[in-house]
Amino acid sequence: xxxxxxxxxxxxxxPECSRILxxxxxxxxxxxxxxxxxxxxxxxADGKVxxxxxxxxxxxxxxxxxxxxxxxSPPTGFASDVQAFEVEPGKVSADVESIDVCVTLHEGQVRGxxxxxxxxxxxxxxxxxxxxxxxxxDLPVAGMKETAITLAKVxxxxxQWKIRAVGQGFVGxxxxxxxxxxxxxxxxxxxxxxxQEKPAPPPPPPAPKPVSLTxxxxxxxxxxxxxxxxxxxxxxxxxxxxxxxxxxxxxxxFLGRILxxxxxxxxxxxxxxxxxxxxxxxxxxxxEAWGEYRSEPFIRHAGDDRTGAIAQGENIRINGDKxxxxxxxxxxxxIYEGVPNWAAADGVATVKVPGQHDIEVRLDNPASGQGMCAxxxxxxxxxxxxxxxxxxxFRGHLDMDKAYxxxxxxxxxxxx
Amino acid sequence: MAVSLSKGGNVSLTKEAPGLTAIDVxxxxxxxxxxxxxxxxxxxxxxxxxxxxxxxxxDFIFYNNKTSADGSIVHQGxxxxxxxxxxxxxxxxxxxxxxADVLKVAFSVTIHEAEARKQxxxxxxxxYIRVVNKADGKEIARYDLxxxxxxxxAMIFGEIYRNGGEWKFKAIGQGFADGLGxxxxxxxxxxx
Numbered sequence: 001x002x003x004x005x006x007x008x009x010x011x012x013x014x015p016e017c018s019r020i021l022x023x024x025x026x027x028x029x030x031x032x033x034x035x036x037x038x039x040x041x042x043x044x045a046d047g048k049v050x051x052x053x054x055x056x057x058x059x060x061x062x063x064x065x066x067x068x069x070x071x072x073s074p075p076t077g078f079a080s081d082v083q084a085f086e087v088e089p090g091k092v093s094a095d096v097e098s099i100d101v102c103v104t105l106h107e108g109q110v111r112g113x114x115x116x117x118x119x120x121x122x123x124x125x126x127x128x129x130x131x132x133x134x135x136x137x138d139l140p141v142a143g144m145k146e147t148a149i150t151l152a153k154v155x156x157x158x159x160q161w162k163i164r165a166v167g168q169g170f171v172g173x174x175x176x177x178x179x180x181x182x183x184x185x186x187x188x189x190x191x192x193x194x195x196q197e198k199p200a201p202p203p204p205p206p207a208p209k210p211v212s213l214t215x216x217x218x219x220x221x222x223x224x225x226x227x228x229x230x231x232x233x234x235x236x237x238x239x240x241x242x243x244x245x246x247x248x249x250x251x252x253x254f255l256g257r258i259l260x261x262x263x264x265x266x267x268x269x270x271x272x273x274x275x276x277x278x279x280x281x282x283x284x285x286x287x288e289a290w291g292e293y294r295s296e297p298f299i300r301h302a303g304d305d306r307t308g309a310i311a312q313g314e315n316i317r318i319n320g321d322k323x324x325x326x327x328x329x330x331x332x333x334x335i336y337e338g339v340p341n342w343a344a345a346d347g348v349a350t351v352k353v354p355g356q357h358d359i360e361v362r363l364d365n366p367a368s369g370q371g372m373c374a375x376x377x378x379x380x381x382x383x384x385x386x387x388x389x390x391x392x393x394f395r396g397h398l399d400m401d402k403a404y405x406x407x408x409x410x411x412x413x414x415x416x
Numbered sequence: 417m418a419v420s421l422s423k424g425g426n427v428s429l430t431k432e433a434p435g436l437t438a439i440d441v442x443x444x445x446x447x448x449x450x451x452x453x454x455x456x457x458x459x460x461x462x463x464x465x466x467x468x469x470x471x472x473x474x475d476f477i478f479y480n481n482k483t484s485a486d487g488s489i490v491h492q493g494x495x496x497x498x499x500x501x502x503x504x505x506x507x508x509x510x511x512x513x514x515x516a517d518v519l520k521v522a523f524s525v526t527i528h529e530a531e532a533r534k535q536x537x538x539x540x541x542x543x544y545i546r547v548v549n550k551a552d553g554k555e556i557a558r559y560d561l562x563x564x565x566x567x568x569x570a571m572i573f574g575e576i577y578r579n580g581g582e583w584k585f586k587a588i589g590q591g592f593a594d595g596l597g598x599x600x601x602x603x604x605x606x607x608x
Contacts, residue, residue, distance in 0.1 A: 009538020010566045140534070146451060168450035168539065180449055
């Protein structure tokens, strides 16, 4: 059977089958400093997702109806492809009219990249049982300024599934693309997990808030999530917890000594803060700068809290009801003594906001030799609480301050 | 309740709306939501004789020639982006004043600068043509083109035509590859 080559706007019927594969790829496959992700939005007749679960990507690899699965790497024999989606048309939820396959460039605009920077982007419709290519669409990338593109739509038409080549998108990236599909994400995020609060139900009766069993993980540097407060309420007490493996196992003795030594790893949690009125400063154990919770800067290190009420590790409490006074907070961890071994520390930061999903930031890109790690940036984004994964490593306070243009004056200090 | 037509289907406007004297033919499409050049679609009307041709170039009603010589057909103007509610372009027709030797009026839509902007109808969402009774504003017939186009840049959406003493409307959905010029030539217009 001949392959149908689609041009933008063209469509073709898909032969009936229980399973199809939509493979996506680009050339060159890997460019230094460029991150490309494929994602799928499953939308109703109005072009919007039924709910955020119908946004399928590496962070949420299966749709709620079980019909679409994200394959981070293509099956064997599909060497040209980079990522793929397996679709079972028979399982697609009845209200889903179209499965839109998209590609996005992570932080493309910030990094001055666009799909025009590539030599090719394509989508292929493949019959997984035979490996035969049914249809193919090569996006004309030349001159494209977009950083987020809907490549193709797999859609219902009179009881049949069809595929249409689209090739339209947004210069601004994933955020406007996702908004078009009714998924609200924070700007400049690559593939942020959507955690919008649903609009409050009309009172009475007040619906009890369901216990959340899920947490949101910010996987990539620069990825962020924004939380909205409920009408008439603040965010309450926000706790930033850092936990780490304080006594790493000495695997194989010799290696263990090189890696971690016999001493436990001593991480200190701290933060740089800046208020809306321009005041700024640092909170950390060093110099016993613990901060204040009820008065400015409305941030307090819980390092002296030995009540046991707080989770393991170290904690910083942020007065979320005073978020309007706060501009930004850069939470960092510092290794004062010994060889900075972030890999062995295996740090995990969790931001706990009452009534919201926990937000987890793992330090999973450890850099050796740098004692300072900027973990996450917490910002007051027009009343929303925006948390961005940073995980940037620096030699010390001064370098970090410079990188984030905080503008504090630093003098050398010692914990003792 | 308006009659919804599929490609090739027709309906008697006179029977659906007894006493009909004037209609608005509305054409619409969704404005582009993605970045890039807007979809600027232009509606045109061709007054056609028995042979399916214009009687003269003046029978080609479009953005540069908005009113027919007899005044029976008026193009209400160009919407350059497809934004706004309701019809994007409207051609008003006073049926009782249409000259007797005009047996048919065809309505086409073309994409402005389609080639330069690399656009075609397959990229435009929710295109339609509908016929509205001017007297009461009620929709008589509608044809949603959605799937009946793909990489064309000019389309004949539909036509109204005399059938004995009545006016009928037919859903056409026929595409032309190279824009308004060839389409107009097809109807006998001299394109300079």
